[in-house]
Amino acid sequence: MHGEIVTTGNELTSGSVQDQNAWYAAGRLTAAGFQVVRITFVGDDFEMLSETLTRALERSRFVIVTGGLGATSDDITNEIAARALNRPLCLDRQMFDRIKSHARKRGMEMTPPLEKMAWTPEGSRMLNPEGSSCGFYLVENRIPLYFLPGVPEEMRNLMDKFVLPDLQERFREAPVMRRRVLKLYGLTEPEIAQRLDDLSGRTGNVLLGFYPRFPENHITLSLRGDDARSVADELSRVEEEIRRRVGGYVFAMGKDTMESVVGRLLSEKGLTLCVAESCTGGFIGHRLTNVAGSSRYFTGGVIVYSNSAKTALLGVRPGTLRAHGAVSDETAREMAQGAREVHDADMALAVTGIAGPEGGTREKPVGTVHLALAAGREVFSGKYRFRGTRDQVKQNASTMALDYIRRYLNGDPFLPGI
Amino acid sequence: MHGEIVTTGNELTSGSVQDQNAWYAAGRLTAAGFQVVRITFVGDDFEMLSETLTRALERSRFVIVTGGLGATSDDITNEIAARALNRPLCLDRQMFDRIKSHARKRGMEMTPPLEKMAWTPEGSRMLNPEGSSCGFYLVENRIPLYFLPGVPEEMRNLMDKFVLPDLQERFREAPVMRRRVLKLYGLTEPEIAQRLDDLSGRTGNVLLGFYPRFPENHITLSLRGDDARSVADELSRVEEEIRRRVGGYVFAMGKDTMESVVGRLLSEKGLTLCVAESCTGGFIGHRLTNVAGSSRYFTGGVIVYSNSAKTALLGVRPGTLRAHGAVSDETAREMAQGAREVHDADMALAVTGIAGPEGGTREKPVGTVHLALAAGREVFSGKYRFRGTRDQVKQNASTMALDYIRRYLNGDPFLPGI
Numbered sequence: 001m002h003g004e005i006v007t008t009g010n011e012l013t014s015g016s017v018q019d020q021n022a023w024y025a026a027g028r029l030t031a032a033g034f035q036v037v038r039i040t041f042v043g044d045d046f047e048m049l050s051e052t053l054t055r056a057l058e059r060s061r062f063v064i065v066t067g068g069l070g071a072t073s074d075d076i077t078n079e080i081a082a083r084a085l086n087r088p089l090c091l092d093r094q095m096f097d098r099i100k101s102h103a104r105k106r107g108m109e110m111t112p113p114l115e116k117m118a119w120t121p122e123g124s125r126m127l128n129p130e131g132s133s134c135g136f137y138l139v140e141n142r143i144p145l146y147f148l149p150g151v152p153e154e155m156r157n158l159m160d161k162f163v164l165p166d167l168q169e170r171f172r173e174a175p176v177m178r179r180r181v182l183k184l185y186g187l188t189e190p191e192i193a194q195r196l197d198d199l200s201g202r203t204g205n206v207l208l209g210f211y212p213r214f215p216e217n218h219i220t221l222s223l224r225g226d227d228a229r230s231v232a233d234e235l236s237r238v239e240e241e242i243r244r245r246v247g248g249y250v251f252a253m254g255k256d257t258m259e260s261v262v263g264r265l266l267s268e269k270g271l272t273l274c275v276a277e278s279c280t281g282g283f284i285g286h287r288l289t290n291v292a293g294s295s296r297y298f299t300g301g302v303i304v305y306s307n308s309a310k311t312a313l314l315g316v317r318p319g320t321l322r323a324h325g326a327v328s329d330e331t332a333r334e335m336a337q338g339a340r341e342v343h344d345a346d347m348a349l350a351v352t353g354i355a356g357p358e359g360g361t362r363e364k365p366v367g368t369v370h371l372a373l374a375a376g377r378e379v380f381s382g383k384y385r386f387r388g389t390r391d392q393v394k395q396n397a398s399t400m401a402l403d404y405i406r407r408y409l410n411g412d413p414f415l416p417g418i
Numbered sequence: 419m420h421g422e423i424v425t426t427g428n429e430l431t432s433g434s435v436q437d438q439n440a441w442y443a444a445g446r447l448t449a450a451g452f453q454v455v456r457i458t459f460v461g462d463d464f465e466m467l468s469e470t471l472t473r474a475l476e477r478s479r480f481v482i483v484t485g486g487l488g489a490t491s492d493d494i495t496n497e498i499a500a501r502a503l504n505r506p507l508c509l510d511r512q513m514f515d516r517i518k519s520h521a522r523k524r525g526m527e528m529t530p531p532l533e534k535m536a537w538t539p540e541g542s543r544m545l546n547p548e549g550s551s552c553g554f555y556l557v558e559n560r561i562p563l564y565f566l567p568g569v570p571e572e573m574r575n576l577m578d579k580f581v582l583p584d585l586q587e588r589f590r591e592a593p594v595m596r597r598r599v600l601k602l603y604g605l606t607e608p609e610i611a612q613r614l615d616d617l618s619g620r621t622g623n624v625l626l627g628f629y630p631r632f633p634e635n636h637i638t639l640s641l642r643g644d645d646a647r648s649v650a651d652e653l654s655r656v657e658e659e660i661r662r663r664v665g666g667y668v669f670a671m672g673k674d675t676m677e678s679v680v681g682r683l684l685s686e687k688g689l690t691l692c693v694a695e696s697c698t699g700g701f702i703g704h705r706l707t708n709v710a711g712s713s714r715y716f717t718g719g720v721i722v723y724s725n726s727a728k729t730a731l732l733g734v735r736p737g738t739l740r741a742h743g744a745v746s747d748e749t750a751r752e753m754a755q756g757a758r759e760v761h762d763a764d765m766a767l768a769v770t771g772i773a774g775p776e777g778g779t780r781e782k783p784v785g786t787v788h789l790a791l792a793a794g795r796e797v798f799s800g801k802y803r804f805r806g807t808r809d810q811v812k813q814n815a816s817t818m819a820l821d822y823i824r825r826y827l828n829g830d831p832f833l834p835g836i
Contacts, residue, residue, distance in 0.1 A: 010627060013454045015445025016599065016638055017629050019437060022459075027433025036431045037466055041440075041457040048455055055473075072611055072628050106608065113611070151607075151630060181434065189569075190524065193490055193531065209428060210490050211435050212569060220434055275700075275721070281712075282695070282703025285721045289699025292775050292808055294723075300731075301721035303693070303703045309718045309761060343727060357710055388571075390710055 001171050002035040003062035006052055008077055009150060012041040012067075020152045021066045025159055032164055033177040033224075034062075044074050050084035057143055062167060064159075067150035069134050071113040077147060082121040085140055089119040095126050095134060120147075127162045135162070144170060176228045180235055182219045182242060184249040185258070185403055186415045189217055195245045206238045215386075215396045216258075219246075251406060258402045259287045265409040266297040273405065274343035275301035276314055276335040278326070279353040279369065283398045299345045304335070314338030327352050327364050329381045332372035336381075340374045347375040347408075351401050355393045369397045373404045380408070382417035419589050420453040421480035424470055426495055427568060430459040430485075438570045439484045443577055450582055451595040451642075452480075462492050468502035475561055480585060482577075485568035487552050489531040495565060500539040503558055507537040513544050513552060538565075545580045553580070562588060593642055596649045598657060600637045602667040603676070603821055604833045607635055613663045624656045633804075633814045634676075637664075669824060676820045677705045683827040684715040691823065692761035693719035694732055694753040696744070696770040697787065701816045717763045722753070732756030745770050745782050747799040750790035754799075758792050765793045765826075769819050773811045787815045791822045798826070800835035 005025050011017040019041065026036045037060065042048040056063045068077030082089045096118035100110045108114075117134045127135035127146070133154035137146045146163045148155045184192065189212055199208075209220040221238055225231040243250060252261045266273055275284050285301040288294055302313050307326055310316040315338040316331055324330040335350035353369030360366035365385070372381040382404075386396040400415065407414050423443050429435040437459065444454045455478065460466040474481045486495030500507045514536035518528045526532075535552045545553035545564070551572035555564045564581045566573045602610065607630055617626075627638040639656055643649040661668060670679045684691055693702045703719045706712050720731050725744055728734040733756040734749055742748040753768035771787030778784035783803070790799040800822075804814040818833065825832050 010625070010640075011629050011638070013444055013457055014448040014597070014640070015441055015443070015454070016448070016597070016627070016636075017631070018441045023430075023433050023436045025433070026431055030432040030434070036433070037461060037463070038470070039431055039459040043455060045455065052456070071608075072626075074625075074627055108608065108612065111615070113615075152632075179432070179434070190489070190526065194526065197529070197531075207428070207492075208490075209434065209492060211429050213435070214570075218434075220429070222428075222432070277700070277703075279707075280704070281707025281716075282693075282700030282719060282721065283707075285695070285700025286698070286704045286812075289697075289701075289721075289723070289773075290809060290812070294699075295777075298699075298723055300723045300727045301700060302731075303700065303707075303719035303721070305707070305713050305716055305718045312762075313718075313720075313760065342731065344730075355707075359713075391708060394704075394708070 001033065001175070002037045002060060003029065003064065004056040004060045005036055005039045006049070006056060006063060006065045007039070007041045008044060008049055008065065008067040009041070010043045010074065013043040021148070021150060021155045024152070024156055025064055025066070028159055028164060030177065030179065032168065033175055034167065034171075035177075044068060044076055046080050046083065049077070049080045053081065053084045057140060057145075060143065061171065062143060063145045064148065064163065065145065066148045066155055069117060069147060069149045070151075071117055075116075078116075078120055081145075081147065085121055085138075087121040087123060090122045092118050092120050092124065092126060092136070094129055095120070095136070098129070099134070127158050131157070133158060137166070175224055175226055176231050177222070177224045178228070178231045178235055180221045180239060181254055182221075182239070182250050183252040183256070184217045184219065184246060185215065185251050185399055186249045187217060187246060192217055192219070192246060196242065199241060199245070202241055203238050204234060206234060214392065215399050248412065251403060258399055258406070260291050262402050262405050262409075263288065263291045263294055263297060265406060269409060271347060271409075272297050272299050272345040273347045273349065274299045274339050274345040276339035276348060276350040277301060277303050278305060278310070278335070278351060279355040280351050280394050280398050280401070281305070283394050284349065284351065284401055287398060287402065299343045302339055302342065310335060314342065325364070327354055327368055327370060329370050329372070329383060332370040333374075333379045333381050336372040336374035336379055347373065347405065349373050349401050349405060351397055353393070353397055355390045355397075357390060367393050369393070369400070371397075371401050371404055373408060375408055380404070380414065382414060384417045419451065419593070420455045420478060421447065421482065422474040422478045423454055423457045424467070424474060424481060424483045425457070425459045426462060426467055426483065426485040427459070428461045428492065431461040439566070439568060439573045442570070442574055443482055443484065446577055446582060448595065448597065450586065451593055452585065452589075453595075462486060462494055464498050464501065467495070467498045471499065471502045471563075475558060478561065479589065480561060481563045482566065482581065483563060484566045484573055487535060487565060487567045488569075489535055493534075496534075496538055499563075499565065503539055503556075505539040505541060508540045510536050510538050510542065510544060510554070512547055513538070513554070516547070517552070545576050549575070551576060555584070593644055594646045594649050595640070595642045596646070596653055598639045598653055599672055600639075600657070600660060600668045601670040601674070602635045602637065602664060603633065603669050603817055604667045605635060605664060610635055610637070610664060614660065617659060617663070620659055621656050622652060624652060632810065633817050666830065669821060676817055676824065678709050680820050680823050680827075681706065681709045681712055681715060683824060687827060689765060689827075690715050690717050690763040691765045691767065692717045692757050692763040694757035694766060694768040695719060695721050696723060696728070696753070697773040698769050698812050698816050698819070699723070701812050702767065702769065702819055705816060705820065717761045720757055720760065728753060732760065743782070745772055745786055745788060747788050747790065747801060750788040751792075751797045751799050754790040754792035754797055765791065765823070767791050767819050767823060769815055771811070771815055773808045773815075775808060785811050787811070787818070789815075789819050789822055791826060793826055798822070798832065800832060802835045
């Protein structure tokens with residue numbers, strides 16, 4: 001049940017655009033029990049695409065090609081595929097009519113570039129006769145080839161609605177493939193490797209993967225088998241072994257994120273939260289409000305970049321700023337207490353630090369970050385030092401801050417600072 | 419001067435991780451005048467990697483392999499490469515000593531998994547004898563193969579410090595390759611295609627690319643030639659043709675972003691800015707503060723999710739909220755005026771809207787967003803409707819908001835709303 005993905009476009013081989021489509025297709029295929037054995041990016045070049053298609057047809061059960069179906073001059077996949085498969089280009093009337101009516105709705109005429117999209121290799125059939133995107137498929141030597149547009153939304157839509165169901169219909173005997181992802185924060189990759197060192201021999205056929213996803217680390221467990229029940233049981237057994245070694249650092253599983261986990265905990269306990277952000281500049285608020293329904297527990301925040309704003313908006317005492325500086329536990333604590341009053345929330349999270357690249361001193365180098373959490377009658381605070389670029393410091397500071405809330409609501413100890 | 423990139427790891431072929439390394443390497447190579455003709459992702463699988471390496475050696479002048487050099491059990495690139503190239507694995511003493519001393523610094527013992535990293539195919543040489551990462555290279559039939567670790571920071575470091583200089587030394591005659599990127603906001607891809615419709619025939623040898631980068635659209639101009647001067651002149655000529663057709667929508671070039679452009683304009687004019695964010699939840703503040711040095715012009719912001727916070731923190735009148743609702747021009751305008759006083763800035767930007775997926779009504783469906791900009795003695799406002807997911811609405815709303823500032827400071831008209 002193995003197949004290949006071929007993605008075309010000079011934008012990918014020249015590095016000017018990061019791939020989204022092959023990544024999406026690979027994830028969906030894997031989840032559905034298919035195995036992607038190779039992903040190839042080729043430029044808009046006859047030789048390369050032709051050779052890649054030919055080789056893929058030699059050893060795969062299916063091939064998915066994305067990109068190059070559009071109206072602009074660099075969209076040449078139809079033509080190359082026709083030549084590589086030695087089939088003439090034919091006008092697909094159905095596709096032609098659909099493009100025409102779609103253009104008319106947008107007040108546009110049918111032009112030669114638009115018409116070009118409807119010329120596909122002989123024997124092709126439209127993937128979605130009702131929709132507005134131009135994907136098609138054909139079968140060569142019993143191997144289905146799917147041609148999908150490069151626009152991510154259209155590609156995803158066709159992938160989910162047509163390609164996956166069609167593949168599942170063609171290859172009914174597909175075995176069960178299950179994957180679990182454990183997301184960790186607070187351990188480095190070598191630390192994780194060390195803790196899992198004695199695990200080998202206890203993982204059976206479960207395939208483990210270790211993926212740094214800055215500032216997180218992810219562990220994946222994958223298993224292929226004949227029935228879903230025994231696959232799930234075996235995965236649970238190995239998951240338990242892993243949790244015994246690094247469980248405290250696992251903050252989420254699967255598609256959950258730090259912010260969705262924090263949101264669920266706040267909802268469950270009926271608590272509200274606000275933020276006071278200095279060096280993270282609104283990033284924590286942004287992350288919290290990425291979760292649909294966050295307005296139920298997130299009351300708002302204050303972004304205070306200057307000392308005067310810290311005093312005027314959050315009531316941080318000028319004496320505190322003078323004695324300890326803006327980047328200090330004391331200031332973070334007063335920011336949290338001030339924010340909680342201003343935003344009338346049960347809890348307040350405050351962050352102040354030096355994101356860099358400038359502004360560091362010997363006592364407070366770039367990456368120094370103080371967090372404070374006002375909750376109940378207490379205020380917790382801690383000092384951390386994060387390495388890396390401005391963006392990396394913001395990433396780490398916001399994740400550590402959200403992890404503070406998670407750990408507090410779970411009754412777990414905070415990660416130690418410096 | 420063409421080469422290939424091969425990236426290993428089941429995490430990529432299974433779609434569990436999005437590629438960063440091939441993307442980076444391709445971009446750097448392209449900028450340096452090399453041409454990447456193919457990028458291949460293969461799983462941690464002997465057959466596939468072996469075949470891919472063999473084919474790459476047949477038709478490329480150089481090959482870059484990333485991933486699988488680490489200490490965990492799925493790191494098997496060294497072994498596969500040795501077998502594919504028919505060379506025995508040998509212990510690299512220099513690398514061994516470096517790994518050992520690095521481990522000791524972190525309080526760790528030398529273990530068999532760590533030692534494994536120092537066993538490389540015969541004839542290999544370390545890429546960075548001083549550093550802490552395990553990259554190496556070897557030459558097979560005059561073709562250099564570079565093996566780089568999968569950790570993005572290490573990979574990037576070796577790429578920039580060793581691989582690129584080495585390639586440039588080996589292939590001195592590399593021609594000049596120049597690329598320009600025009601970044602547009604406010605036109606759809608078909609609208610851009612329509613406006614550039616008459617351009618064909620006037621672009622000479624300049625290769626045009628069109629890339630939707632939601633919510634932006636990018637146009638790239640690439641040209642390869644023998645001398646930098648004539649390549650630059652020709653690119654400028656074509657750029658001018660394009661700007662004549664879509665110039666007003668070009669907000670940035672190259673590595674510049676909407677937020678860096680806005681930051682530069684504010685700095686040049688010596689003006690300060692603050693934000694009042696509802697549906698964007700801090701995202702605008704986050705974007706503005708991603709720019710190093712933004713503390714010079716960004717004074718801070720307020721994230722107000724609730725009506726009461728809009729009144730308490732920004733002085734929005736309860737009567738305004740009752741009469742027009744929280745999502746209205748009137749509320750946005752009062753938010754901007756209130757924020758400017760609170761944060762003592764020259765200008766204030768306010769956003770209020772419905773990011774979805776819930777909260778929409780017939781009069782104000784999901785995606786309805788009101789913007790206001792208080793600047794000088796005036797307050798400008800506009801109503802927009804954005805399609806898509808919660809994340810997409812936030813993306814569009816924040817970009818449109820930043821574009822408001824850019825257009826105001828440039829003396830350009832705002833994009834029309836609804």
